Amino acid sequence: TPKRKENLKSHHMTPLIVSSNRSDQENERPDMVVLDCRANAKGQREEDALLENASQSNESDDTSTDQSPVPPAPLKETSFSIGLQVLFPFLLAGFGTVAAGMVLDIVQHWTVFTEVTEVFILVPALLGLKGNLEMTLASRLSTAANIGQMDTAKDMWKMIMGNLALIQVQATVVGFLASIAAVIFGWIPEGNFKMGHAVLLCASSVATAFIASLLLGLIMIGVIIASRKVGINPDNVATPIAASLGDLITLALLAGISTGLYKELEFNDYANPMVCAFFVALTPIWVLIARRTPSTREVLYSGWEPVIIAMAISSVGGLILDKTVSNPNFAGMAVFTPVINGVGGNLVAVQASRISTYLHMNALPIAEPNPAPRKCPTPWSTFFGSGVNARSARVLFLLVAPGHLVFLYTINSMQGGHTTLTSVFIAFYLAAALLQVVILLYLADWMVNWMWHRGMDPDNFSIPYLTALGDLLGTGFLALCFHILWLIGDRDTDVGD
Numbered sequence: 359t360p361k362r363k364e365n366l367k368s369h370h371m372t373p374l375i376v377s378s379n380r381s382d383q384e385n386e387r388p389d390m391v392v393l394d395c396r397a398n399a400k401g402q403r404e405e406d407a408l409l410e411n412a413s414q415s416n417e418s419d420d421t422s423t424d425q426s427p428v429p430p431a432p433l434k435e436t437s438f439s440i441g442l443q444v445l446f447p448f449l450l451a452g453f454g455t456v457a458a459g460m461v462l463d464i465v466q467h468w469t470v471f472t473e474v475t476e477v478f479i480l481v482p483a484l485l486g487l488k489g490n491l492e493m494t495l496a497s498r499l500s501t502a503a504n505i506g507q508m509d510t511a512k513d514m515w516k517m518i519m520g521n522l523a524l525i526q527v528q529a530t531v532v533g534f535l536a537s538i539a540a541v542i543f544g545w546i547p548e549g550n551f552k553m554g555h556a557v558l559l560c561a562s563s564v565a566t567a568f569i570a571s572l573l574l575g576l577i578m579i580g581v582i583i584a585s586r587k588v589g590i591n592p593d594n595v596a597t598p599i600a601a602s603l604g605d606l607i608t609l610a611l612l613a614g615i616s617t618g619l620y621k622e623l624e625f626n627d628y629a630n631p632m633v634c635a636f637f638v639a640l641t642p643i644w645v646l647i648a649r650r651t652p653s654t655r656e657v658l659y660s661g662w663e664p665v666i667i668a669m670a671i672s673s674v675g676g677l678i679l680d681k682t683v684s685n686p687n688f689a690g691m692a693v694f695t696p697v698i699n700g701v702g703g704n705l706v707a708v709q710a711s712r713i714s715t716y717l718h719m720n721a722l723p724i725a726e727p728n729p730a731p732r733k734c735p736t737p738w739s740t741f742f743g744s745g746v747n748a749r750s751a752r753v754l755f756l757l758v759a760p761g762h763l764v765f766l767y768t769i770n771s772m773q774g775g776h777t778t779l780t781s782v783f784i785a786f787y788l789a790a791a792l793l794q795v796v797i798l799l800y801l802a803d804w805m806v807n808w809m810w811h812r813g814m815d816p817d818n819f820s821i822p823y824l825t826a827l828g829d830l831l832g833t834g835f836l837a838l839c840f841h842i843l844w845l846i847g848d849r850d851t852d853v854g855d
Contacts, residue, residue, distance in 0.1 A: 435591070435746060435749075435750075436749075437749050437752065437753050440594065440749065440750050440753045441753045441756075441757070443590060443591060443594040443595065444594050444595075444708060444753065444754065444757070445757070446595075447594070447595045447599050448704060448705070448757055448761060449761070449764070450599060451599065451700065451701075451704045452697070452700070452701055452704075452761055452764070452765050453765070453768065454603055454604070454605055454606050454700070455605050455606075455696045455697045455699075455700030455701065455765070456696075456697055456765050456768050456769055456774075457605075457606045458485070458605035458606045458608075458609045458696040458697075458700070459692070459693040459694060459695065459696045459697050459769065459774065459775075460693060460769070460772065460774045461606065461609050461610055461613065462481065462609055462692045462693065462695065462696060463692050463693035463774055463775055465609075465613040466478075466683060466689065466692045468613065468617060469617070469620065470613075470616045470617050470620040471613075473620070474555050474558065474559070474616075474620070475544070475680055475684055476540045476541070476543075476544030476545065476555070476559060476680065477540075477559065477562070477612070477616055478676060478679050478680035478683060478684075479539070479540040479543055479544055479673055479676035479677055479679070479680050480536055480537065480540050480559065480562070480563050480566075480612065480676065481609065481612070481676055481679060481695075482672040482673070482675040482676040482679060482695075482699065482829045482833060483532075483536040483539065483540075483563075483669050483672040483673045483676055484533070484536060484563065484566055484567060484570070484608050484609075484612055485604070485605050485608050485609065485672075485696065485699070485700075485829070486668060486669065486672035486703075486822075486825060486826055486829050487529060487532060487533075487567055487570065487571060487604075487608065490528070490532060490664075490665045490668050490669065490821075490822040490825070490826070491525045491528050491529055491532070491571055491575075491665070492525070492571065492574045492575060492578055492604055494817065494818060494821045494822060495521055495524075495525055495575060495578055496578045496581075496582065496592070496596035496707075496711070497593070497596075497707070497710065497711040497714060497817045497821055498521065498653070498817040498818065499517065499518075499521060499578065499579065499582045499592070499596070500582060500591075500592035500593045500596050500711055500715065501593075501711075501714060501715050501718050501817050502517055502653075503582055503585075503586050503592055504591070504592070504593070504715050504718075504719065505715075505718055505719060508586075514583075516650075516651055517651065517653070518579050519647060519650075519651070520647065520648055520650060520651025520653065520654035520655075521575070521579075521651075521654055522572075522575050522576075522579075523644040523645075523647035523648040523654070524644070524648040524654040524657055524658055524661075525571050525575050526568065526571060526572060526575075526640070526641075526644040527641055527644045527645055527648060527658065528571075528661075528662075528665055529567040529568050529570075529571035529572075530564055530567065530568055530637055530638060530640070530641050530644075531641075531662075531665075531666075532567060532665055532666070532669050533563040533564040533565075533566065533567030533568065533637075534560060534563065534564055534634075534638070535666060535669055536563050536567070536669055536673060537556075537559040537560040537562075537563040537564070538560075539669065539670060539673040540559050540563070540673065540676070541556050541559060543673060543674075543676070543677045543680075544677075544680065554623050554627075554630075557630040557631055557634065558616065558619050558620060558623060558630050560630070560634050561615075561619050561629075561630040561631070561633040561634045562612060562615050562616040562619055563612075564633070564634055564637045564638070565611075565615050565633055565637060566608060566611045566612045566615055566616075568637050568640075569611055570604070570607050570608040570611055573607055574603065574604050574607065577599070577603060578596060578599075581595060581596050581599050582596050593708065593711045593712050593715050594708065594712075596711075605696050605700050609696070619633065645658065657818050660818075661818045661819075663819075664818070664819045664820075664822040664823055665822050667822075667823070667826075668822035668823055668825070668826035669826070671823075671826035671827060671829070671830050672826045672829045672830065674830055675699075675826075675829040675830040675832070675833040675834070676833075678830075678833045678834055678837050679691075679692075679695055679833050679837075682837045682840065687844060688837070688840045688841075688844070690775050690777035690840070691777075691836055691837065691840050692775075693769060693774050693775035693777075694769075694775065694777075694787070694836060695832070695833060695836060697762070697765050697769075698762075698787075698790065698791055698794065698832040698833075698835070698836055699828055699829045699832040699833060701758065701761060701762065701765070701791065701795075702791070702794045702795050702798055702828035702831070702832050703824075703825040703828040703829065705754045705755075705757065705758070705795055705798070705799070706795070706798035706799060706801075706802050706821075706824045706825065706828055707821050707824065707825060708750075708754060709747070709750060709751060709754055709799055709802045709803075710802045710805075710806050710816065710820045710821050710824055711817070711821070712746075712747065712750055713747050713802065713803065713806040713807070713816070714806055714810075714815075714816040714817050714820065716746065716747060717806070717807070717810050717816065734804060735800070735803045735804055735807070737796075737800055739803075740799065740800050740803040741755065741799070741800075747803065751799045751803070754795070754799065755792075755795060755796065755799060758788075758791055758792055758795045759788055759791075759792065762787070762788060762791050763784075763788075766779055766784065766787070767779070782843065782846075783839075783843060786839040786842065786843060787836075787839060789839075790832075790835035790836055790838070790839050791832075791835075793831075793835065794828065794831045794832050794835055797827075797831060798824060798827065798828050798831070801824060801827065802820065802824055805820050805823065805824065806820045
């Protein structure tokens with residue numbers, strides 16, 4: 359700072375004054391005084407030059423800290439601009455979940471789903487991969503793009519390759535663990551275990567997770583690069599688009615792969631184990647690639663806890679789905695499950711990604727030595743505060759009811775599902791959806807800041823938890839709606855057709 363520089367300059371001038379005083383008092387040593395003065399003057403000029411360079415470098419550092427290579431758009435966004443940027447990807451993602459719901463409504467009657475009902479437990483866990491892996495990837499790359507870590511082609515490709523390899527490792531492991539969870543939740547309580555069905559679940563889950571993650575990861579990278587080139591904030595569009603095709607691709611792959619492998623059970627006992635072994639054998643290759651990038655190396659070692667816990671939470675939602683849809687009276691729930699889970703997960707992922715980017719660009723460094731204690735946010739501050747994050751929370755919440763109405767009538771116009779859209783059903787459904795999103799947005803505000811102040815990068819940790827909770831809350835509230843509607847007599851003649 360100028361003050362510090364002035365103090366340092368005066369400090370370096372002190373020997374000159376002393377030398378001059380000594381020269382007044384000791385006239386018999388003029389040569390030494392002249393040499394001393396010249397030496398100090400030279401030292402002063404060198405120090406001044408160093409101070410000037412340090413000052414300029416500090417100013418440039420401050421500039422690079424305060425202003426990223428691209429202007430920090432999230433800080434200056436209005437409610438209208440946020441809504442405008444989020445609306446199209448939100449609708450696109452919503453129609454993707456509608457398509458996934460239509461697919462689930464059809465495949466629930468396929469042989470593999472009726473004979474091996476535990477495949478239903480895999481549905482939320484594998485659909486949740488878009489939250490655990492793809493949305494986390496999108497959030498991580500969006501933050502990297504916003505803070506200038508993908509400005510050069512070399513940095514960009516290094517970041518892309520490391521992140522793609524990382525999600526392939528995570529997808530393989532999570533797919534394997536999801537099949538184990540399906541076995542535990544589905545068969546252990548009933549005491550009925552078939553090794554062929556267990557290997558079928560494992561092969562279907564791992565293959566679906568691997569292929570879906572690879573396809574969606576490539577799509578995410580393309581979206582983020584394109585967003586940067588056209589000047590759109592990647593946080594607003596990347597995570598919803600990850601979900602727009604995520605549910606549909608994952609569910610279609612699960613239905614197709616599980617059906618094909620189920621047919622192979624009758625003729626070939628080795629097909630399913632070979633599929634498992636093939637994808638597991640590729641894991642060391644992806645580990646080696648992911649270790650080359652510092653950011654992905656850290657996640658490779660420390661990023662497993664949220665992914666695995668989120669998978670377990672989603673599997674509980676899958677158990678609810680399995681037990682509900684297996685009842686013919688509630689077969690109509692299948693078509694709405696991906697929609698309510700997907701919309702809630704998409705909106706909370708956008709909010710978590712935005713808050714994370716805001717903290718990376720503006721807040722103090724992660725894991726300060728003595729972080730200031732932060733009070734738990736109130737619902738009022740989350741939704742009615744004056745900050746940009748409260749503004750985006752309001753915009754996202756206001757999208758819920760109109761969005762769901764569009765999606766409900768889209769399903770109805772395509773004659774999907776087994777449930778007539780009565781006013782009572784719509785009222786209960788919207789109440790469940792609004793309650794789900796309110797809880798998720800509040801949890802996002804608390805969780806992202808809490809993780810930041812404890813040294814955890816929210817991009818890697820928050821979205822898996824939030825989307826998994828969205829699956830659990832959405833499936834639970836929807837099942838509760840169907841049970842209440844059945845009890846109060848709002849029953850359709852076509853339910854269970």
